[in-house]
Amino acid sequence: MKKRKKLNCILSCVNDNKRVLSIIYIALLVIIVGVLSYSLGASNQSSIYLRSAIESSPARSQNVLGDRIAPFYANPFDSIDAEEVAFPLAQLRGCRNWEECQVLCSKPANFQECVAWEKSQE
Known part of the structure; x- marks a missing residue:
């Protein structure tokens, strides 16, 4: 039991x-x-x-691989007709034609100048 x-x-x-x-x-x-x-x-x-x-992030920022262009910056010479602008442009370091201005405005160091020039055209 x-x-x-x-x-x-x-x-x-x-x-x-x-x-x-x-x-x-x-x-x-x-x-x-x-x-x-x-x-x-x-x-x-x-x-x-x-x-x-x-x-x-701001228009000019350091990235691991170098400089990057912020998504809100647009080169003004991507949308401007070359015949509408009177070259040379003293405000943009005296660039003499559309190609020179396009190259100048594609460099990050010149973004502010190019944006200021674009605003002055409005």
């Missing part, structure tokens, strides 16, 4: 432990899913912030 009571006690302890273990497994699963969801959301959010930081 004593052996039977011991066996019943052991079996009931094992059954109780199974319940506890299943609760622990479920809790671990919920935690793992939560951590994965958070990390996916955080990585997505950081890429959004990075993209907006790059897009809002």
